[in-house]
Amino acid sequence: MSDKLQIDQLSHTFKGESDIEVLDNLSLRIADGEFVTLLGPSGSGKSTIFNLVGGLIDADSGDIFIDGKRANGTLGNISYLPQQDSLLPWRTIEDNVVLVQEITGTVDREAARRLLERAGLGGYESAYPDTLSGGMRQRVAFIRSLLSPQNLMLLDEPFGALDELTRLDMQDWLLKMWEADRRSVLFITHSIEEALYMSDRILILSNKPARIIKEIEVPYDRPRNHDITLDEEFTRLRREIYLLLREGNQDD
Numbered sequence: 619m620s621d622k623l624q625i626d627q628l629s630h631t632f633k634g635e636s637d638i639e640v641l642d643n644l645s646l647r648i649a650d651g652e653f654v655t656l657l658g659p660s661g662s663g664k665s666t667i668f669n670l671v672g673g674l675i676d677a678d679s680g681d682i683f684i685d686g687k688r689a690n691g692t693l694g695n696i697s698y699l700p701q702q703d704s705l706l707p708w709r710t711i712e713d714n715v716v717l718v719q720e721i722t723g724t725v726d727r728e729a730a731r732r733l734l735e736r737a738g739l740g741g742y743e744s745a746y747p748d749t750l751s752g753g754m755r756q757r758v759a760f761i762r763s764l765l766s767p768q769n770l771m772l773l774d775e776p777f778g779a780l781d782e783l784t785r786l787d788m789q790d791w792l793l794k795m796w797e798a799d800r801r802s803v804l805f806i807t808h809s810i811e812e813a814l815y816m817s818d819r820i821l822i823l824s825n826k827p828a829r830i831i832k833e834i835e836v837p838y839d840r841p842r843n844h845d846i847t848l849d850e851e852f853t854r855l856r857r858e859i860y861l862l863l864r865e866g867n868q869d870d
């Protein structure tokens with residue numbers, strides 16, 4: 619069986635007054651149903667990787683395969699959750715959730731309502747986004763991604779704008795939702811704890827041009843709970859990653 623996502627030797631430079639070399643021969647793979655996190659300093663090229671996989675920009679060289687098909691420069695293969703939720707303020711919660719389905723042609727309001735219920739948002743179907751908290755809005759945006767037919771999800775620092783407690787809640791919430799249907803996930807964060815808590819595997823990136831400095835298999839079973847963040851192994855891994863990130867950025 620082919621990998622869900624395979625990136626081979628991807629390179630990209632933004633051309634301008636001074637060229638910015640963001641990726642230099644980056645390769646990675648995500649298996650079906652795997653939760654993989656890109657962890658790296660800001661400006662290292664994480665969002666650029668997402669834009670390349672999502673087909674919004676075309677790489678200078680290298681290949682992207684999704685389900686074994688070459689996907690360079692091709693839109694419509696992924697569902698994407700950005701840092702700031704992208705809900706439309708003039709649409710109700712339910713209408714926001716079915717938005718992607720409207721575009722792709724099959725609206726299933728039953729499924730939308732079931733998922734909203736499961737996400738703790740029952741009763742908010744006809745509310746408008748500006749009446750919800752930041753955490754609730756991110757849940758709605760996430761459910762919209764779950765309802766889209768593409769089953770490779772790219773989550774770009776989805777909790778970056780939330781306060782710490784809401785963030786911890788949202789991590790648990792997202793894992794619970796994810797465990798129920800095991801999409802393949804590529805997740806971006808700059809939080810070491812968040813990466814360790816959420817992922818099957820962590821890819822640690824250097825400063826740009828981004829290379830993978832190290833790959834870490836996270837040793838915890840699922841479902842997880844925040845107690846693991848207190849154990850010795852977790853502390854050891856956190857320290858190892860911290861030192862790697864520091865090392866990877868020394869020449870900056």
Ligand code: ADP
Nearest residue numbers: 632638640659660661662663664665666667826
């Ligand atoms: P990250 O998501 O890891 O913080 P980005 O992928 O957003 O990093 O950006 C990597 C580098 O590429 C940064 O130096 C950024 O300024 C530059 N960059 C990103 N997008 C563009 C663009 N469209 N044009 C020019 N430079 C860009």
Ligand code: MG
Nearest residue numbers: 664665666774
């Ligand atoms: Mg980014």
